[in-house]
Amino acid sequence: MEQELLLELKQNDRNAQRKVYERMAGKLYSVCRRYLKNDEDIEEVLADTFYKIFTKINQLHQPDIFEAWARKITVNECLQKLRATKKLHISLEENHVSFTDTTIENVSFEKDILSLLNFLPEGCRAIFNLFAIEGYPHKEIAVMLSISEGTSKSQLNFARKKLQELLVNQNI
Known part of the structure; x- marks a missing residue:
C-alpha cells in the first residue's frame, strides 16, 4: 500500500477509504470465506473488519505491513464471529491421525x-x-x-x- 494513501487513510479521507476497500475487499473476502460458510456472516465480518481497519489505522506504525495487519484483523473478526455464534466447536472424535503433507x-x-x-x-x-x-x-x-x-x-x-x-x- 502506498504511503500517501495510508496517510490519507489516517486523516479519515473517504476517498482513500474507498480505494483501500476496492483494493483489499477481494483478498479479505477470501480470508473470510475460508472460515465462514454463510454469505451474510462473511459480509458482516468484512464490514466489521473494514470498520476496524479505518478506525485503528493510527495504531499501524509500519506501513509496509498493512496487508498482513489487515489479514490479522480479518482472521480475528472471523474467529470472534465463530465464537459468538457458537460455531467454533472443537470435535475430539478422532485424535492423532497420520497424514502425509x-x-x-x-x-x-x-x-x-x-x-x-x-x-x-x-x-x-x-x-x-x-x-x-x-x-x-x-x-x-x-x-x-x-x-x-x-x-x-x-x-x-x-x-x-x-x-x-x-x-x-x-x-x-
Missing part, C-alpha cells in the same frame, strides 16, 4: 482444496486455516481459541485426514 503439496489446484475446507467442521477448519494457511504455531492457536495445544494439534490432524479423504473421493 505431500498429498496436498502435489495438488496443483489450490482453489479445489480451499473449496474442500467447507466440508470440515467449523473448529477443524479454523485450526487448519490458522496453522496451514495463516502460519500460526499451535501455541498461539491454543491461546486464540482458548483450547489446549494438544487439541489444536489433534484437530489439525483430524482436518488433514478429512481433507485427504475428500481429495481421494473427489479424484483431485
Whole structure:
C-alpha cells in the first residue's frame, strides 16, 4: 500500500477509504470465506473488519505491513464471529491421525482444496486455516481459541485426514 494513501487513510479521507476497500475487499473476502460458510456472516465480518481497519489505522506504525495487519484483523473478526455464534466447536472424535503433507503439496489446484475446507467442521477448519494457511504455531492457536495445544494439534490432524479423504473421493 502506498504511503500517501495510508496517510490519507489516517486523516479519515473517504476517498482513500474507498480505494483501500476496492483494493483489499477481494483478498479479505477470501480470508473470510475460508472460515465462514454463510454469505451474510462473511459480509458482516468484512464490514466489521473494514470498520476496524479505518478506525485503528493510527495504531499501524509500519506501513509496509498493512496487508498482513489487515489479514490479522480479518482472521480475528472471523474467529470472534465463530465464537459468538457458537460455531467454533472443537470435535475430539478422532485424535492423532497420520497424514502425509505431500498429498496436498502435489495438488496443483489450490482453489479445489480451499473449496474442500467447507466440508470440515467449523473448529477443524479454523485450526487448519490458522496453522496451514495463516502460519500460526499451535501455541498461539491454543491461546486464540482458548483450547489446549494438544487439541489444536489433534484437530489439525483430524482436518488433514478429512481433507485427504475428500481429495481421494473427489479424484483431485
